[in-house]
Amino acid sequence: xxxTPSTEAIEVNGRRxxxxxxxVVVVCVDGCExxxxxxxxxxxxxxxxxxxxAQGSSLIxxxxxxxxxxxxxxxxxxxxxxxxxxxxxxxxYDVENGREVMMNxxxxxxxxxxxxxxxxxxxxxxxxTAKDKLRTLLGHGLKGxxxxxxxADQATLADxxxxxxxxxxxxxxxxxxxxxxxxxxxxxxxxxMQAHRPDLMYLSTTDYVQHKCAPGTAEANAFYAMMDGxxxxxxxxxxxxxxxxxxxxxxxxDAGGQPQVIYLQQQLDAALGEGRARVILPITDPYxxxxxxxxxxxxxxxxxxxxxxxxxxxxxxxxxxxAVLSREDAxxxxxxxxxxxxxxxxxxxHLTVIGTRAAxxxxxxxxxxxxxxxxxxxxxxxxxxxxxLRALPPTRRLRNFDVFDLALNxxxxxx
Amino acid sequence: xxxTPSTEAIEVNGRRxxxxxxxVVVVCVDGCExxxxxxxxxxxxxxxxxxxxAQGSSLIxxxxxxxxxxxxxxxxxxxxxxxxxxxxxxxxYDVENGREVMMNxxxxxxxxxxxxxxxxxxxxxxxxTAKDKLRTLLGHGLKGxxxxxxxADQATLADxxxxxxxxxxxxxxxxxxxxxxxxxxxxxxxxxMQAHRPDLMYLSTTDYVQHKCAPGTAEANAFYAMMDGxxxxxxxxxxxxxxxxxxxxxxxxDAGGQPQVIYLQQQLDAALGEGRARVILPITDPYxxxxxxxxxxxxxxxxxxxxxxxxxxxxxxxxxxxAVLSREDAxxxxxxxxxxxxxxxxxxxHLTVIGTRAAxxxxxxxxxxxxxxxxxxxxxxxxxxxxxLRALPPTRRLRNFDVFDLALNxxxxxx
Numbered sequence: 065x066x067x068t069p070s071t072e073a074i075e076v077n078g079r080r081x082x083x084x085x086x087x088v089v090v091v092c093v094d095g096c097e098x099x100x101x102x103x104x105x106x107x108x109x110x111x112x113x114x115x116x117x118a119q120g121s122s123l124i125x126x127x128x129x130x131x132x133x134x135x136x137x138x139x140x141x142x143x144x145x146x147x148x149x150x151x152x153x154x155x156x157y158d159v160e161n162g163r164e165v166m167m168n169x170x171x172x173x174x175x176x177x178x179x180x181x182x183x184x185x186x187x188x189x190x191x192x193t194a195k196d197k198l199r200t201l202l203g204h205g206l207k208g209x210x211x212x213x214x215x216a217d218q219a220t221l222a223d224x225x226x227x228x229x230x231x232x233x234x235x236x237x238x239x240x241x242x243x244x245x246x247x248x249x250x251x252x253x254x255x256x257m258q259a260h261r262p263d264l265m266y267l268s269t270t271d272y273v274q275h276k277c278a279p280g281t282a283e284a285n286a287f288y289a290m291m292d293g294x295x296x297x298x299x300x301x302x303x304x305x306x307x308x309x310x311x312x313x314x315x316x317x318d319a320g321g322q323p324q325v326i327y328l329q330q331q332l333d334a335a336l337g338e339g340r341a342r343v344i345l346p347i348t349d350p351y352x353x354x355x356x357x358x359x360x361x362x363x364x365x366x367x368x369x370x371x372x373x374x375x376x377x378x379x380x381x382x383x384x385x386x387a388v389l390s391r392e393d394a395x396x397x398x399x400x401x402x403x404x405x406x407x408x409x410x411x412x413x414h415l416t417v418i419g420t421r422a423a424x425x426x427x428x429x430x431x432x433x434x435x436x437x438x439x440x441x442x443x444x445x446x447x448x449x450x451x452x453l454r455a456l457p458p459t460r461r462l463r464n465f466d467v468f469d470l471a472l473n474x475x476x477x478x479x
Numbered sequence: 480x481x482x483t484p485s486t487e488a489i490e491v492n493g494r495r496x497x498x499x500x501x502x503v504v505v506v507c508v509d510g511c512e513x514x515x516x517x518x519x520x521x522x523x524x525x526x527x528x529x530x531x532x533a534q535g536s537s538l539i540x541x542x543x544x545x546x547x548x549x550x551x552x553x554x555x556x557x558x559x560x561x562x563x564x565x566x567x568x569x570x571x572y573d574v575e576n577g578r579e580v581m582m583n584x585x586x587x588x589x590x591x592x593x594x595x596x597x598x599x600x601x602x603x604x605x606x607x608t609a610k611d612k613l614r615t616l617l618g619h620g621l622k623g624x625x626x627x628x629x630x631a632d633q634a635t636l637a638d639x640x641x642x643x644x645x646x647x648x649x650x651x652x653x654x655x656x657x658x659x660x661x662x663x664x665x666x667x668x669x670x671x672m673q674a675h676r677p678d679l680m681y682l683s684t685t686d687y688v689q690h691k692c693a694p695g696t697a698e699a700n701a702f703y704a705m706m707d708g709x710x711x712x713x714x715x716x717x718x719x720x721x722x723x724x725x726x727x728x729x730x731x732x733d734a735g736g737q738p739q740v741i742y743l744q745q746q747l748d749a750a751l752g753e754g755r756a757r758v759i760l761p762i763t764d765p766y767x768x769x770x771x772x773x774x775x776x777x778x779x780x781x782x783x784x785x786x787x788x789x790x791x792x793x794x795x796x797x798x799x800x801x802a803v804l805s806r807e808d809a810x811x812x813x814x815x816x817x818x819x820x821x822x823x824x825x826x827x828x829h830l831t832v833i834g835t836r837a838a839x840x841x842x843x844x845x846x847x848x849x850x851x852x853x854x855x856x857x858x859x860x861x862x863x864x865x866x867x868l869r870a871l872p873p874t875r876r877l878r879n880f881d882v883f884d885l886a887l888n889x890x891x892x893x894x
Contacts, residue, residue: 098830101734102848103693122735124799124830278518278695319516319861320537383876384539414829415513415539415859433517441856444830446734461798 076181077144081472083187084263088471089253089303092140092464093291094133094194094246095271095437096309098124098446103280104288112296113288116305116450121475123447125462129398129411130361131311131442132347134167137198137268139465140308141177145399150174151201153346156404157365164344167404168197170204174401178468180205182264190225190262192252194245194270199224202266209256213248214240232259243273243287250294257301265303274313276432302478305450306471308464312442313435314414316358321433326384326412328362329420335378341366343420344406347438356430358417359438360386363394363406372407379408384416386440414441451475491596492559496887498602499678503886504668504718507555507879508706509548509609509661510686510852511724513539513861518695519703527711528703531720531865536890538862540877544813544826545776546726546857547762549582552613552683554880555723556592560814565589566616568761571819572780579759582819583612585619589816593883595620597679605640605677607667609660609685617681624671628663629655647674658688658702665709672716680718689728691847717893720865721886723879727857728850729829731773736848741799741827743777744835750793756781758835759821762853771845773832774853775801778809778821787822794823799831801855829856866890 073080104110105117128135128145130153138151146152151167158165165172179202183189189208193199196212203210209226211219216229217237230237233252238244246269253267277284298305317323332341347359364379366372372390380388387410394409395402412418417436419425427434445464453474462470488495519525520532543550543560545568553566561567566582573580580587594617598604604623608614611627618625624641626634631644632652645652648667653659661684668682692699713720732738747756762774779794781787787805794803802825809824810817827833832851834840842849860879868889877885 096734098732098734099693099730102730102732102736103696105736106848117735122733122737124733124739278514278693280693281518281695315514315517317513317517318537318539319513319863320532321517321520322537324539381874383874413859414856433521441829444828448734459796459798 074178074181074185076178077142077148077175079143079469081178081468084304084472085477087257087261087263087265087303089257089265089267089298089305090140090467090471091295091305091307092137092266092268093307093309094269095274095311095313096446097274097279097312097314097442098444099279100274100284100288101446104285107280107285109285109289110292112292112299116295116299117448120448120450121453123462124444125308125447125464125466126443127309127311127445127464129440129443130346130359131437131439132359132361133310134198134201136310136464138173138201140310140467141179141202141266142175143178143465143468144175145465147395147399147401148175150401150404152400152404154348155344155346157342157344157406159365168201170200173201173204176205177202179208179264179266183207187263188260190256190260190265192249192256193268194249195240198268202268209260209262213238213245213252216248216252241272243290245270245272246287247290250291254294254297257298257303271313275435278315278435299450304471304475304478306467306475307446307448308467309445310464311437312444313437314441315433316360316415316417316436317433318415323358323427323430323434324384324416325358325419325425326382326416327419327422328364328379328410330422331378331382332364332375336371336375340371341375345418345420356427356434357425358419358434359436360412360417360441361438362410362418364408364410365406366408376408379410384412385410386413387411411439414439449475451478489593489596489600491593492557492563492590494558494884496593496883499719499887500892502672502676502678502680502718504672504680504682504713504720505555505882505886506720506722507552507681507683508722508724509684510689510726510728511861512689512694512727512729512857513859514694515689515699515703516861519700522695522700524700524704525707527707527714531710531714532863535863535865536868538877539859540723540862540879540881541858542724542726542860542879544855544858545761545774546852546854547774547776548725549613549616551725551879553588553616555725555882556594556617556681557590558593558880558883559590560880562810562814562816563590565816565819567815567819569763570759570761572757572759572821574780583616585615588616588619591620592617594623594679594681598622602678603675605671605675605680607664607671608683609664610655613683617683624675624677628653628660628667631663631667656687658705660685660687661702662705665706669709669712672713672718686728690850693730693850714865719886719890719893721882721890722861722863723882724860725879726852727859728852729856730848731775731830731832731851732848733830738773738842738845738849739799739831740773740834740840741797741831742834742837743779743794743825745837746793746797747779747790751786751790755786756790760833760835771842771849772840773834773849774851775827775832775856776853777825777833779823779825780821781823791823794825799827800825801828802826826854829854864890
């Protein structure tokens with residue numbers, strides 16, 4: 065059911081999307097390394113997912129590198145890589161003005177979202193995100209419902225297209241650091257489907273659980289069992305469901321559980337001289353100095369080509385480094401905007417993270433062995449649908465930002 | 480205690496090893512992705528390992544690629560990569576004679592083992608391996624004890640330096656496909672330490688459990704809890720313990736648990752014409768067509784340079800492929816013997832394995848989601864010691880085949 069009778073496909077960022085015949089719900093499960101689902105199925109705690117995959121489709125795709133939340137959520141809702149939409153991380157370094165620039169503001173978006181385009185074309189669109197910091201980017205230009213679980217009580221008709229969300233969801237606003245924050249997203253999705261039956265809905269969770277718990281452990285399985293119940297309800301209401309992830313998740317420790325950190329600023333200060341290189345960790349949110357803020361991706365700004373070359377060699381020699389690419393090579397390989405990455409892009413391996421200086425990372429908050437993401441090792445993500453897909457060439461490289469294309473253009477319609 | 484009074488270091492394959500002051504036990508835990516230990520510690524089921532790491536050392540190192548059992552076990556006991564010792568997998572293709580050649584026979588070994596060298600120099604040496612197929616390689620030239628758990632009842636004084644092993648271990652000979660096979664190795668190690676107090680002992684398990692169970696699951700934790708008890712006994716007897724792995728382990732499925740297989744022979748037959756390429760899977764044991772026989776490493780033999788180039792491009796374009804290297808590049812990067820790999824070396828990603836033709840792989844035996852190894856994604860392995868290590872440069876790239884060097888030359892002696 066569309067609000068307008070038009071059946072024309074909608075074109076956004078060079079891709080065409082069919083209008084949905086049934087409500088389409090795309091779920092981005094933050095940090096969903098595919099094995100979380102495999103193990104939950106094996107443990108027998110996700111009967112709906114098991115049925116969904118038996119009747120639907122299960123594929124593996126690649127997320128965007130850096131395998132961080134913001135670049136990937138924005139890729140999913142724009143259908144294009146960061147080279148096009150511009151959001152390559154949480155921030156970049158503005159060399160001319162000598163300052164670190166946050167990219168959480170929509171002014172840094174270089175492409176419209178397909179959500180906004182569908183809404184403009186008359187579709188009913190709803191977006192629920194766990195953390196509020198993603199809300200303004202996801203909701204940019206959107207005439208529809210858009211709110212965060214974190215600030216669900218602050219959503220207004222004017223600002224979020226909805227009000228009194230906690231009353232609708234019948235849950236209190238959860239803590240920002242909890243599994244409940246993601247549960248609120250799913251619960252809100254079900255209530256919105258019952259109350260508003262949006263044509264297009266995007267639900268985006270937080271990886272609080274995945275950062276702490278390995279696939280197949282009791283806590284991880286409990287999270288997926290929770291999710292399973294809500295997905296079953298959305299399916300029962302006739303929704304076409306597409307599930308993917310912003311990125312995977314790996315342990316980033318030695319066998320004893322101690323974080324394996326390369327303090328890259330320290331290393332470069334030692335190799336090149338104090339302060340000649342500037343290491344930027346795009347996972348960091350500078351407004352809150354996170355305990356940790358450790359991921360497997362960094363970008364490095366350097367004063368000149370010669371220093372860049374010697375830094376590249378020095379970094380490549382460090383145990384735990386997987387790749388050190390020039391700006392050009394990184395922009396090409398990872399489809400990143402060259403003006404928003406440094407002279408070098410550094411990726412660490414699946415058990416290693418990159419920090420700046422030891423003194424700037426407070427690891428005392430890590431109460432369990434560090435698990436994180438950001439690198440190529442967390443690039444594989446699930447693409448799951450509760451419908452068979454048709455007309456999909458087997459050699460096509462699938463991305464998480466194909467999920468709307470697959471759900472709208474390739475999923476078989478409900479019988 | 481050495482059988483001879485000599486205190487000279489022993490030189491093997493260009494490396495010097497100090498004679499042990501206390502018994503040194505090196506354990507190779509087959510398929511021990513580091514997270515198995517992290518999760519077992521978190522679950523509180525391995526109190527000795529927790530204590531061992533608190534008092535000793537925990538490092539991460541790289542195994543040999545292909546991350547398979549034989550090349551890595553042989554690297555560990557020779558202290559050198561396959562480029563030197565020659566065992567690059569279970570078999571290679573003899574182009575001149577047009578036949579696939581097994582490398583389980585010691586005649587293919589190009590370097591002596593350090594175990595044999597120590598024994599020749601008068602040390603008491605004991606080796607226990609889970610599967611018998613590794614026994615003849617590990618025991619080559621060794622004047623000491625060497626037997627497999629699989630055929631423990633067949634060990635003789637003439638052949639294995641010991642007899643009546645089941646009576647010594649007080650356990651029946653276990654099934655070759657069981658966790659018990661590895662437990663027998665540890666139990667035998669403890670009994671040998673009590674009865675013979677070898678100067679040098681090498682214990683090598685099988686990855687039956689790791690192929691089936693993810694880190695942190697109940698069955699995996701039970702395996703490590705079993706191991707923990709035996710390690711505690713070896714420690715209590717004064718042994719210096721070094722623990723490493725032949726390779727890691729990854730899920731090789733989509734989120735639904737279906738194996739992700741690239742049938743490379745089929746792909747090349749389609750791209751180049753039937754039978755022009757020959758795909759070799761060095762994980763396979765040709766005497767028993769394993770159910771599965773699927774790993775993340777293959778080598779391809781091609782008729783000429785032009786076909787090689789076009790095959791390289793065709794393979795690189797397949798989703799799930801991580802690297803396609805020429806013989807020269809692969810030999811250089813992975814330190815492999817060029818005459819025992821094909822014209823191309825193919826590595827698949829952490830969720831993907833390589834097969835030949837679908838019809839040649841019987842997957843019906845996979846009762847649980849496939850987990851396997853062979854690629855770069857399974858290269859990280861733990862290096863654990865029950866002693867602090869000294870004089871170890873922080874930038875040194877550590878390998879699993881450094882484990883004897885670290886235990887003999889860098890571990891602090893018992894107080």
